[in-house]
Amino acid sequence: MKTKLLSLVLMAILIASCKSTQQKPSEMNKNNLTKKDLAHLEQCVVLAEIALEAGDQPFGSILVDDENKIIADARNRVNEKTVLAHPEIKLAQWAAENLTAEERKNTTMYTSGEHCPMCAAAHGWVGIGKLVYLSSAEQLGGWLTVEVKGPASGVLLKKIKGLHQDYYQQKN
Numbered sequence: 001m002k003t004k005l006l007s008l009v010l011m012a013i014l015i016a017s018c019k020s021t022q023q024k025p026s027e028m029n030k031n032n033l034t035k036k037d038l039a040h041l042e043q044c045v046v047l048a049e050i051a052l053e054a055g056d057q058p059f060g061s062i063l064v065d066d067e068n069k070i071i072a073d074a075r076n077r078v079n080e081k082t083v084l085a086h087p088e089i090k091l092a093q094w095a096a097e098n099l100t101a102e103e104r105k106n107t108t109m110y111t112s113g114e115h116c117p118m119c120a121a122a123h124g125w126v127g128i129g130k131l132v133y134l135s136s137a138e139q140l141g142g143w144l145t146v147e148v149k150g151p152a153s154g155v156l157l158k159k160i161k162g163l164h165q166d167y168y169q170q171k172n
C-alpha cells in the first residue's frame with residue numbers, strides 16, 4: 001500500500017516536472033533546462049558548498065515562485081540535526097506552513113540532487129508544482145560506489161572459520 005502510494009506521488013511529480021515551460025529551443029540545453037534553471041541550480045551548488053564547509057553532505061535546494069523569485073532556501077543539516085534534515089523536506093515543510101495550495105502549485109523546487117523517496121513524498125504531499133534537479137540519484141549512486149571484493153578462500157578463510165567455531169563451542 002505504501003509502495004503504491006509512493007509510486008503515485010512520484011508519478012505525479014514526474015508528470016508535473018515534465019510539463020513544458022514553453023521556452024524557445026535556443027534557450028534550452030539538451031535536458032530542457034533554461035538559462036534561468038541553470039542559474040537557480042548554481043545557487044543550489046552554493047548552498048551545497050556551504051553544507052560541506054559545515055561538515056554536512058553537499059546538498060542544497062531553493063524554492064522559486066511563479067515570478068522566478070527565490071522565496072526559500074535550505075541546505076543539508078544532517079550532522080547538525082537528524083538524518084532526516086534534507087533540504088528538500090525542509091522546503092516542503094516551509095511551503096506547507098507559509099504558502100496556500102495554489103501558491104505551492106505555482107512554485108518550482110530546484111535542488112542539487114534528485115529527491116530521495118522521503119523528500120519526493122513530501123514534495124508530492126505538499127503539492128509543489130515542479131522539480132528541477134542538477135544530478136540524478138543514479139549519478140550520485142555511481143559517484144559514491146565503493147568497490148566490494150570477497151569472500152576470500154584458502155588459509156585465511158579456514159582461520160576465520162576456526163575462530164568462529166571456537167567461539168561457538170565456548171558458548172555451548
Ligand SMILES: [Zn+2]
Binds near residue numbers: 086116118119120
Ligand atoms: Zn531527501
